[in-house]
Amino acid sequence: MKRLRGGLVGYGFIMERGHAAGYRERASAQDDVEIVAVADVSEERRALAQKHFPNARVYADHEALLAAEHAGLDFVDIATPPSEHAAVTHAALDEGLHVLCEKPLATSIDEARGMLRHAAQAERVLYPCHNYKHAPVVKTVRGVIDAGRIGKVHLVTLQTFRNTHAKGVGEWRTDWRRERRFSGGGIAMDHGSHTFYLAFEWLKAYPTAISARAATMGPFDTEDDFTCSLKFPTGVASAHLSWNAGVRKVLYTIHGDRGAVRVEDDAVEVATQVPGADPDGNKNNVSWKFERLEVSSDWMDSSHVTWFNSLFDDFKGAIAHGEFVGKEAREAFLCVQLIATAYASAREGSRELPLLGLAALEGDDVTDRLAHKPRGTRARDASP
Numbered sequence: 001m002k003r004l005r006g007g008l009v010g011y012g013f014i015m016e017r018g019h020a021a022g023y024r025e026r027a028s029a030q031d032d033v034e035i036v037a038v039a040d041v042s043e044e045r046r047a048l049a050q051k052h053f054p055n056a057r058v059y060a061d062h063e064a065l066l067a068a069e070h071a072g073l074d075f076v077d078i079a080t081p082p083s084e085h086a087a088v089t090h091a092a093l094d095e096g097l098h099v100l101c102e103k104p105l106a107t108s109i110d111e112a113r114g115m116l117r118h119a120a121q122a123e124r125v126l127y128p129c130h131n132y133k134h135a136p137v138v139k140t141v142r143g144v145i146d147a148g149r150i151g152k153v154h155l156v157t158l159q160t161f162r163n164t165h166a167k168g169v170g171e172w173r174t175d176w177r178r179e180r181r182f183s184g185g186g187i188a189m190d191h192g193s194h195t196f197y198l199a200f201e202w203l204k205a206y207p208t209a210i211s212a213r214a215a216t217m218g219p220f221d222t223e224d225d226f227t228c229s230l231k232f233p234t235g236v237a238s239a240h241l242s243w244n245a246g247v248r249k250v251l252y253t254i255h256g257d258r259g260a261v262r263v264e265d266d267a268v269e270v271a272t273q274v275p276g277a278d279p280d281g282n283k284n285n286v287s288w289k290f291e292r293l294e295v296s297s298d299w300m301d302s303s304h305v306t307w308f309n310s311l312f313d314d315f316k317g318a319i320a321h322g323e324f325v326g327k328e329a330r331e332a333f334l335c336v337q338l339i340a341t342a343y344a345s346a347r348e349g350s351r352e353l354p355l356l357g358l359a360a361l362e363g364d365d366v367t368d369r370l371a372h373k374p375r376g377t378r379a380r381d382a383s384p
Helices: 013-029 043-052 062-072 082-094 109-122 136-146 187-203 305-321 327-347 357-361 365-372
Strands: 004-009 033-039 057-059 075-078 098-101 126-128 153-161 209-215 225-232 235-242 249-256 259-264 267-273 288-294
Touching: 004 013, 004 062, 013 033, 013 043, 013 305, 033 043, 033 062, 043 057, 057 062, 062 082, 075 082, 082 098, 082 109, 098 305, 109 126, 109 327, 109 357, 126 305, 126 327, 136 187, 136 249, 136 259, 136 267, 153 187, 187 225, 187 235, 187 327, 209 327, 225 327, 327 357
Parallel strands: 004 033, 004 075, 033 057, 075 098, 098 126, 153 235
Antiparallel strands: 153 249, 209 225, 225 235, 249 259, 259 267, 267 288
C-alpha cells in the first residue's frame, strides 16, 4: 500500500501526544504515512505543530486546510472537541478524503447517522479512534475469551475512575470537557464509547435497553459521575464512570459460565473452573484455578500513544479493503446512540429505555448496500 498523506485537524493534547507522536514513529520505522498539513485555532499550537512537523503547512482552521491541500491528501485525522466532529468530517468527505475521527464520533444520534450516510455515499472510510481495543491488556482478555477458557460470557462490569476530567492544553480552554457546547456532555460522552464497545465485544452482542444515572458535583454543565445498566441478548453489563475518584484506575470483570477475568490496570487475573471439581453439578462445590498476569499497557499515560500504531494499522486495512462504513463505524454510531439514550434515562429518573440499535440505520439504501451487505471486499459482517 502506498504511503498515506494526512492532514491533522486539532492539535491539542491527544493529537500531539497520541496521534502525532505515533505518526512520527511510523514515518521513521515504516515510512507508510506522511503528515503534510495541520490545522488548529490556536496560534501557539500551530507553532508547536510546525516544530513537530517542519515540512508540513499549518492553517488556522480546517476549511483553509482543505481548500489548499485536499488534492494532495488521502485522509484527515480529526481530534477537535466533539462538537466539531461532524462538520469537519462532512467537509473532508466532500473533498473525497478518508476520515479518522476521535471518539465520540458525534454528540447526537442524527449527527452520527449523517456521518455514516455521507461516508457510504462518498465511498470513503469513516473510522473511529476506539483505541482501548488496542491496549495490550484488552488484547490479552480477548485471547482468553476467544480460547473459550471462561466459557460463554454473560456478565460484564466496567469501572473507569479518574481523579479529574482530562485537561486540555493550556493554550486553549483547558476545561473544555466541562463545557457542554464543546464536549456535548461529561464523562459519559468522554468515556462512554470505550465502555460500550468493550461490552459489545465481550458479550458478543449489542444491547437492547439501558437505564442510567448522572450527577454533577461541581459548578459545571456536564456530569462528572455516571452509572448505567445495559441489557444484552446474551447477558447484562453495568458501568460506573467518575471524574471524582481518589485514584486513576480501570477495573473490569468479565464472567463466563466456566470462569471469569478480572482486570485492574495492567494486572489480569484469570479464574477457570478446575475440571472434575463439580461432579454432581452443584455450583457450591466448584473450585477454581487462578492465573495472574502483568500486561504492561501504560494506563497511566493518558495519551495512549503505545496503542495508536495498532489502531492506525486497522484504519489502513479498512482503506485497503474499501470498508467505508464497517463494523467500527457502526459501533461508533451505537455508542453515540447509547450515550444519548442514557442521558434521556437519567433525565427520566433512571427509567429503563429501549434501544433501536442498528435498526436506526435501516431504510438508508446507501448505508445498507455498503455496510450491511458486503460487496466484494467492501464491507464485513457488522455483528460483534
